[in-house]
Every structure is written in C-alpha cells, then in structure tokens.
Amino acid sequence: MESLTIGFAICGSFCTFSKVLPEMEKLVEKGYNVLPIMSSVAYSTDTRFGKAKDFTDKIESICNKKIISTISDAEPIGPKKLLDALIIAPCTGNTAAKLACGICDSSVTMAAKAHMRNGRPLIIAISTNDGLGINGKNIATLKTTKNIFFVPYGQDDAKGKTNSLVADMTKINETLKSALSGQQLEPILLN
Numbered sequence: 001m002e003s004l005t006i007g008f009a010i011c012g013s014f015c016t017f018s019k020v021l022p023e024m025e026k027l028v029e030k031g032y033n034v035l036p037i038m039s040s041v042a043y044s045t046d047t048r049f050g051k052a053k054d055f056t057d058k059i060e061s062i063c064n065k066k067i068i069s070t071i072s073d074a075e076p077i078g079p080k081k082l083l084d085a086l087i088i089a090p091c092t093g094n095t096a097a098k099l100a101c102g103i104c105d106s107s108v109t110m111a112a113k114a115h116m117r118n119g120r121p122l123i124i125a126i127s128t129n130d131g132l133g134i135n136g137k138n139i140a141t142l143k144t145t146k147n148i149f150f151v152p153y154g155q156d157d158a159k160g161k162t163n164s165l166v167a168d169m170t171k172i173n174e175t176l177k178s179a180l181s182g183q184q185l186e187p188i189l190l191n
Contacts, residue, residue, distance in 0.1 A: 004084040009037040009108045013090035013127035014049040019169040020089050025062050036067045039108045043069040074107040078114025085121040093128030093135040100138035121179035125151035131165030149179040154190030
C-alpha cells in the first residue's frame with residue numbers, strides 16, 4: 001500500500017492546520033506518494049493561525065511537490081487517474097455542501113469530482129461550525145454516497161458551539177486504510 005499515490009486536499013478551516021500537517025507527514029513517512037492540494041483561500045490567506053506562505057512552504061517541504069491550487073491544475077487528476085485515494089482534511093462545511101450538490105468551483109472540489117469519476121475512495125475529515133445545523137443534510141448526503149468515507153468525528157465544543165463538528169485528525173491514516181479496503185472506519189461518531 002505504501003507505493004500508492006494519495007491526494008491530500010486542505011480547505012480553509014485554519015484552526016485545524018496544526019493537527020492536519022503532522023498526519024500528512026505520517027503518510028509520507030509510511031512511504032505514500034502524497035500530492036498536496038489546497039483551496040485558493042487556504043493557499044493564500046494569512047490568519048491568526050499563521051501566514052499562508054509558512055503553511056505552503058511546510059506542505060511543499062513535507063510532500064516534496066508543488067501544491068495544486070487552481071482548478072485547471074486539479075482537472076487532470078481524473079482523466080490521468082493520478083490518485084489511488086483522495087483525503088480532504090480539513091473539509092469545511094462550505095466544501096461539504098458543494099460536494100453534496102455537485103458544485104465544482106475550487107481546486108479541491110475539482111480534485112474531488114475528477115477523482116470520484118474513477119470510483120476510488122474519497123476520505124473526508126469534516127470541520128464545520130454547522131454540522132449539526134443546516135450542513136447536517138450535506139454530511140448525510142455525502143455519507144450515503146458511494147466511495148465516500150469519513151474520518152470519525154464529534155462535537156468539538158458541545159456547550160460553546162452546539163452545532164460544530166470536527167474530525168479526529170489522528171484517525172486519518174486509519175480511515176485511509178479502511179477506505180482502501182472499501183470499509184468505513186467505525187465508530188464514525190465520537191463521544
């Protein structure tokens with residue numbers, strides 16, 4: 001399995017970047033060929049969590065590859081069958097909604113759409129403030145879609161942000177292994 005090519009797409013849930021990058025490093029250390037993909041917002045936005053250039057430099061250093069950050073660069077993923085699996089971590093509520101509705105307007109949604117045409121696993125590590133609210137229907141739609149698997153998730157702040165859901169990013173590798181075997185890692189809902 002270590003010779004497989006895994007796409008690793010990152011969306012703008014900036015508060016989770018510090019948890020996601022070590023998981024990307026673990027995949028590379030295991031010998032996976034990791035192709036980094038970032039939404040244009042994640043690729044170019046400085047936030048209180050860090051400067052965009054620091055994150056992009058770190059990601060390119062981990063993967064030893066240039067980041068795909070445009071729709072046109074992501075489009076060949078499907079026709080060329082570049083990926084054995086695609087991970088979206090973090091996957092924002094915005095991206096989940098777009099995937100559930102078939103909207104393709106970013107490098108990440110294009111990568112997912114292009115990849116899914118090949119019937120290969122798409123792994124979603126959700127991170128959204130409205131997963132138990134209006135975005136719940138989109139998560140449910142994705143959960144019932146063939147070849148989509150979720151990194152186990154739960155409420156990250158049940159009292160302060162009652163609708164917020166976030167994946168346990170330390171379970172990305174385990175979820176990937178299960179997804180490559182066609183199985184959802186269980187339990188999907190964490191306490």
